[in-house]
Amino acid sequence: SRCFPVPPPPPPPADPIIRDPCVPSPCGPYSQCRDIGGSPSCSCLPEYTGTPPNCRPECVISAECASNLACMREKCRDPCPGSCGAGAQCSVINHTPICTCPEGFTGDPFTNCFPKPPDVEPVQASDPCNPSPCGPNAQCADGVCTCLPEFQGDPYS
Incomplete structure (x- = not known):
């Protein structure tokens, strides 16, 4: 065998490419994904329900909430705060x-309710002939007494 050059030493082993199991x-x-010993560990974000890959918000439409709640920013919430005017009452019907x-x-419940004014009794027009100021056998017209036909004298006594 003849002489030949010594082969160069093999390159040192390259650092293994560390692949993140959470990308993508x-x-x-x-x-959310966490790298647990080189394997992906999945969990739903806080405020979301279900099991990955099927995590979902509490609601997307109000029909997914109880009838006395409405879906607001993906949560079932009471829709009353801020909905009615001053002094008004709020109830929830079908979200x-x-x-x-x-x-x-009384008033507009979306702007302001205020106390109802008391019911004013209509003033009865006073009738000057009721009770009658006239004596017997006399008649009253506009507070003036006159003797009936066939009678004479003082209509007030």
């Missing part, structure tokens, strides 16, 4: 706030 995330929407003025109050 295998977990689906509304989820919708209903504003009313309480008993004894």
